[in-house]
Amino acid sequence: MEKSDLQQVPEFSAPDAKGIGLVETQSWTADLGAKGFDLDCGETLPELTLAYETYGQLSEDRDNAILIAHALSGDAHVAGIHSEHDRKAGWWDIMVGPGKPYDTDKYFVICSNVVGGCSGSTGPSSVDPNTGSPYGMRFPVVTIGDIVRAQALLIGHLGIDKLLCASGGSMGGFQALDWAVRYPERVASVHAIATAPRLSTQAIAFDEVGRQAIMADPGWQQGDYYNSDDVPRSGLAIARMIGHITYLSEEQMYHKFGRRLQDRDQFGYGFETDFEVESYLRYQGGAFVERFDANSYLYISKAIDYFDLSSGHHSLVEALDGVQSEFLVVSFTSDWLFPPFQSTQLTRALHANGVPVTSLTIPSTYGHDSFLLPSDELAGAVRGHLKNTQTRVRKAHAARNSA
Amino acid sequence: MEKSDLQQVPEFSAPDAKGIGLVETQSWTADLGAKGFDLDCGETLPELTLAYETYGQLSEDRDNAILIAHALSGDAHVAGIHSEHDRKAGWWDIMVGPGKPYDTDKYFVICSNVVGGCSGSTGPSSVDPNTGSPYGMRFPVVTIGDIVRAQALLIGHLGIDKLLCASGGSMGGFQALDWAVRYPERVASVHAIATAPRLSTQAIAFDEVGRQAIMADPGWQQGDYYNSDDVPRSGLAIARMIGHITYLSEEQMYHKFGRRLQDRDQFGYGFETDFEVESYLRYQGGAFVERFDANSYLYISKAIDYFDLSSGHHSLVEALDGVQSEFLVVSFTSDWLFPPFQSTQLTRALHANGVPVTSLTIPSTYGHDSFLLPSDELAGAVRGHLKNTQTRVRKAHAARNSA
Numbered sequence: 001m002e003k004s005d006l007q008q009v010p011e012f013s014a015p016d017a018k019g020i021g022l023v024e025t026q027s028w029t030a031d032l033g034a035k036g037f038d039l040d041c042g043e044t045l046p047e048l049t050l051a052y053e054t055y056g057q058l059s060e061d062r063d064n065a066i067l068i069a070h071a072l073s074g075d076a077h078v079a080g081i082h083s084e085h086d087r088k089a090g091w092w093d094i095m096v097g098p099g100k101p102y103d104t105d106k107y108f109v110i111c112s113n114v115v116g117g118c119s120g121s122t123g124p125s126s127v128d129p130n131t132g133s134p135y136g137m138r139f140p141v142v143t144i145g146d147i148v149r150a151q152a153l154l155i156g157h158l159g160i161d162k163l164l165c166a167s168g169g170s171m172g173g174f175q176a177l178d179w180a181v182r183y184p185e186r187v188a189s190v191h192a193i194a195t196a197p198r199l200s201t202q203a204i205a206f207d208e209v210g211r212q213a214i215m216a217d218p219g220w221q222q223g224d225y226y227n228s229d230d231v232p233r234s235g236l237a238i239a240r241m242i243g244h245i246t247y248l249s250e251e252q253m254y255h256k257f258g259r260r261l262q263d264r265d266q267f268g269y270g271f272e273t274d275f276e277v278e279s280y281l282r283y284q285g286g287a288f289v290e291r292f293d294a295n296s297y298l299y300i301s302k303a304i305d306y307f308d309l310s311s312g313h314h315s316l317v318e319a320l321d322g323v324q325s326e327f328l329v330v331s332f333t334s335d336w337l338f339p340p341f342q343s344t345q346l347t348r349a350l351h352a353n354g355v356p357v358t359s360l361t362i363p364s365t366y367g368h369d370s371f372l373l374p375s376d377e378l379a380g381a382v383r384g385h386l387k388n389t390q391t392r393v394r395k396a397h398a399a400r401n402s403a
Numbered sequence: 404m405e406k407s408d409l410q411q412v413p414e415f416s417a418p419d420a421k422g423i424g425l426v427e428t429q430s431w432t433a434d435l436g437a438k439g440f441d442l443d444c445g446e447t448l449p450e451l452t453l454a455y456e457t458y459g460q461l462s463e464d465r466d467n468a469i470l471i472a473h474a475l476s477g478d479a480h481v482a483g484i485h486s487e488h489d490r491k492a493g494w495w496d497i498m499v500g501p502g503k504p505y506d507t508d509k510y511f512v513i514c515s516n517v518v519g520g521c522s523g524s525t526g527p528s529s530v531d532p533n534t535g536s537p538y539g540m541r542f543p544v545v546t547i548g549d550i551v552r553a554q555a556l557l558i559g560h561l562g563i564d565k566l567l568c569a570s571g572g573s574m575g576g577f578q579a580l581d582w583a584v585r586y587p588e589r590v591a592s593v594h595a596i597a598t599a600p601r602l603s604t605q606a607i608a609f610d611e612v613g614r615q616a617i618m619a620d621p622g623w624q625q626g627d628y629y630n631s632d633d634v635p636r637s638g639l640a641i642a643r644m645i646g647h648i649t650y651l652s653e654e655q656m657y658h659k660f661g662r663r664l665q666d667r668d669q670f671g672y673g674f675e676t677d678f679e680v681e682s683y684l685r686y687q688g689g690a691f692v693e694r695f696d697a698n699s700y701l702y703i704s705k706a707i708d709y710f711d712l713s714s715g716h717h718s719l720v721e722a723l724d725g726v727q728s729e730f731l732v733v734s735f736t737s738d739w740l741f742p743p744f745q746s747t748q749l750t751r752a753l754h755a756n757g758v759p760v761t762s763l764t765i766p767s768t769y770g771h772d773s774f775l776l777p778s779d780e781l782a783g784a785v786r787g788h789l790k791n792t793q794t795r796v797r798k799a800h801a802a803r804n805s806a
Contacts, residue, residue: 041672141672201656201680202648208681209644211674212688216637218621234619241612242645245605250742253604259711267709269444269544271614271701275708277604278611285615298674305678306670308662339653 019089020097020104023080025051027120030153037150043140046129050154051076051120052112055096056104058160063393065160066102066386067151068092068111069168069175072243072300073292075119078111079104094374101382106390107164114175115150116142116300118293125226125293137223142299144171144307148178152186164390166325167191167382169371170338171300174307177346181309184324189389191382193330194371196342197309197316197349203337206246207301210239214294223295236294237285239301244284249334249367253277309346316349326356326392328385330378332370333363358385422492423500423507426483428454430523433556440553446543449532453557454479454523455515458499459507461563466796468563469505469789470554471495471514472571472578475646475703476695478522481514482507497777504785509793510567517578518553519545519703521696528629528696540626545702547574547710551581555589567793569728570594570785572774573741574703577710580749584712587727592792594785596733597774599745600712600719600752606740609649610704613642617697626698639697640688642704647687652737652770656680712749719752729759729795731788733781735773736766761788 029049030037036044053076058065068078070091079096081089096102102109113121116139124139131138155163166179166187173195180190199207214220217235225231245253257277261267264274273279313319327350331343340361347359362377364370371378432452433440439447456479461468471481473494482499484492499505505512516524519542527542534541558566569582569590576598583593602610617623620638628634648656660680664670667677676682716722730753734746743764750762765780767773774781 041670137674141670198662200653201660201662201678202651202653204662204678205644205648205656205680205684208678208684209641209648212637212644212685213616213641215674216641217619234615238612238616238619238641241608241615245608245612248605250603250605253608257604259601259604259607267444267544269446271540271618271705275604275607275611277608281608281611282615302674 018097018099019093020055020080022084023053023055023077023082023090025053025076025082025120027051028154028157030150030157039140039146040143041141045115045122045140047122048115048150048153049120049122049126050112050115050150052110052154053077053090054158055079055109056107058108058158061397062160063162063164063397064106064390065108065110065155065158065163066165066167067155067163067179068096068102068109069151069166069172070111070114071168071170071172072297072304073240073288074172075117076111076113077119078109092372095379095382101379102167102386103383107386110155110158112151112154114147114300114303116147116296116303118296121150123293124223124295124299134224134226136226136295139295139299141302143303144174144178145182147303148175148182151175151179152183155186161186163187164393165189165191165386167193168195169193170195170368171304174304174309177309178307180323180325180327181319184322187325188393189328189385190325191328191330191385192343192346193328193378194332194335194338194368196338197346198307199305200337200339200342203246204305206242207305210242211298211301213238213242214298217294220294225294232294233289236289236292236297237282239297240288240292241281241285244281246337247368249336249365251334251365252367255365256280316345317352320349320353320355323350323353323355326385326389327358328381329357329359330371330381331361332366332368333361334365335368335370337368421500421502422496423458423483425487426456426458426480426485426493428456428479428485428523430454431557431560433553433560442543442549443546444544448518448525448543450525451518451553451556452523452525452529453515453518453553455513455557456480456482456493457561458482458512459510461511461561464800465563466565466567466800467509467793468511468513468558468561468566469568469570470558470566470582471499471505471512472554472569472575473514473517474571474573474575475700475707476643476691477575478520479514479516479524480522481512495775498782498785504782505570505789506786510789513558513561515554515557517550517703517706519550519699519706521699524553526696527626527698527702537627537629539629539698542698542702544705546706547577547581548585550706551578551585554578554582555586558589564589566590567796568592568594568789570596571598572596573598573771574707577707580712581710583726583728583730584722587725590728591796592731592788593728594731594733594788595746595749596731596781597735597738597741597771599741600749601710602708603740603742603745606649607708609645610708613645614701614704616641616645617701620697623697626701628697635697636692639692639695639700640685642700643691643695644684644688647684649740650771652739652768654737654768655770658768659683719748720755723752723756723758726753726756726758729788729792730761731784732760732762733774733784734764735769735771736764737768738771738773740771
């Protein structure tokens with residue numbers, strides 16, 4: 001298989017000449033004083049640092065801010081490049097930049113790495129100020145709610161009272177949905193893309209097997225591998241391979257790989273790679289280990305499994321009572337990890353609350369990964385929805401000012 | 404979760420008072436002389452032993468023999484019990500026994516453990532006569548074709564020229580299909596249940612991740628763990644957990660487990676079991692390790708991946724040219740590992756060759772496991788198809804005798 005073939009199911013977009021160009025990840029440590037950052041699990045983080053990137057300019061009225069939330073393996077680097085030598089742009093470069101759907105000529109776009117992550121935000125690989133050593137598994141379990149409350153502190157720090165939009169795909173969508181329920185007055189619109197009000201049982205099951213693979217790897221060492229030569233490479237690679245299968249559709253896998261053999265004309269009759277699809281998975285598993293922390297994989301996948309928008313309520317309809325945002329809900333036909341019926345459940349519960357919803361099921365063969373790939377339909381819907389939301393927000397603002 | 408709940412998605416049927424009762428596994432070593440048993444990979448097995456069970460009586464005309472082929476994790480023990488204390492009967496006890504669809508009052512039923520297996524047939528855990536030590540990974544890679552050719556030797560040894568039926572679900576179906584193509588004159592009918600002419604790309608991908616998990620386990624020791632205290636328990640358990648997810652449907656998983664918590668009222672905020680589905684998977688993974696050999700899992704899953712009924716032909720239609728059996732093709736609506744469209748491909752290719760086919764897609768929410776669970780529709784179709792085949796075979800025999 002050619003390298004270019006692998007890249008046709010890209011995890012990250014290639015750098016784009018029309019893109020936003022050089023960007024920098026920034027770091028912000030919350031001023032929590034002695035009280036720390038309380039978590040849903042009952043524990044308290046003594047320190048909270050978030051890595052984040054911003055693109056575009058915040059308007060004078062501070063009414064054009066869009067928060068983009070990342071998925072399991074994402075980070076704050078949504079768009080642009082960090083160096084002229086970067087071969088890959090940020091993970092949603094196709095959607096964020098000058099003239100792109102999340103248009104940085106018009107909007108101020110923010111993305112922060114989640115709490116529990118490994119790309120600059122406080123997580124299991126961070127040093128615990130109480131011990132001077134990395135937290136490892138002593139890091140408390142975090143939830144999507146914790147992640148969102150940390151984001152809200154950052155948004156406040158950036159001087160933004162109300163987001164024009166909270167947007168995200170997959171786990172990013174969980175965060176966008178949590179924003180709508182947790183801070184109804186602080187978010188004018190929500191883009192919930194390839195997501196759901198909660199994970200399916202099957203998806204929890206896959207996550208659990210991935211965690212088991214990491215924790216069974218002797219390199220894991222109960223999570224204390226940061227100062228060791230041995231790290232849970234195989235375990236994390238296996239978790240990632242399982243993930244990758246669930247991100248693609250069988251149709252797309254068949255189309256890309258079928259039963260074609262890798263670098264050979266006939267079966268090898270051994271346990272090396274025979275099929276292209278095996279080679280693809282090994283490549284993806286190996287590449288992931290270079291950039292991601294196994295403990296973060298445990299913590300973030302757990303946060304995903306725990307998320308349930310209707311938690312603490314009798315129903316999803318009740319949970320969405322009080323929502324003030326307008327919604328764009330997008331699913332993809334071949335997505336079997338977050339199947340379209342889950343978006344339909346969400347849409348119906350929003351309808352039952354009289355929330356304005358634009359709901360799309362986009363035909364695509366790319367499975368869950370569809371939301372990361374170019375789609376005119378997604379691009380158009382995002383553009384239109386943002387424009388409408390901004391018009392509505394500005395009209396309301398003008399009406400208040402003239403009142 | 405109650406134990407009884409776990410057993411509602413059974414891997415094996417419970418002993419049945421109306422069942423066949425006590426049965427014994429037998430062992431047969433082929434008389435190969437010095438030439439051994441040649442394999443598709445080009446290597447030769449110096450010895451070939453098959454574990455097998457038989458039920459019922461072979462008729463005087465030797466025309467009532469049914470070969471049942473087992474799936475990945477199965478063995479020769481299809482029906483009945485090995486001891487009065489057995490809490491589980493053979494893996495298809497619901498289908499095989501007196502008065503059951505594969506009626507042992509009428510038919511002579513045979514099942515043998517596959518070559519490469521770990522339940523009495525020659526496989527990687529067998530002792531290599533050339534070294535006096537277990538083969539481990541020095542065992543040659545075997546194919547479905549090798550498995551079937553070994554079965555054919557056993558069938559010959561039992562004095563059977565022609566099978567009334569070759570039947571199997573999943574990988575067992577691969578063997579039944581291979582019989583029809585390899586020995587067209589030796590099999591009057593084929594029951595291809597929850598199977599396909601070849602594995603999907605996605606299913607190969609899941610198998611590969613399972614193999615990677617086994618081979619990444621330090622207990623695996625390049626396959627030489629047989630005389631070691633350490634065995635690849637975690638790796639095999641992970642492979643089995645992945646398998647189990649693919650054997651069930653999301654609908655059934657949701658119905659059985661939903662998001663219910665295991666032995667707790669609220670999240671544990673740790674990495675022990677939270678959800679029932681996690682507990683179920685850990686239980687299944689752990690139980691499997693007690694009864695199955697990790698190397699056999701590698702070899703048999705590889706044989707499954709390699710199988711392609713149209714291999715060596717320009718098309719599936721061409722591959723089925725020359726088939727003389729009549730077919731019963733059964734799929735289950737919720738089976739996403741061997742989805743119904745694959746059975747449709749098979750049926751169409753049989754139609755194109757004028758092969759008589761009864762084709763059923765049975766509504767079921769149990770996923771791939773459906774073929775192991777009680778189904779009046781499957782039971783009825785098997786009864787009817789066998790009866791018709793036997794009538795046809797006996798009419799033809801009578802016609803030949805009177806001619």
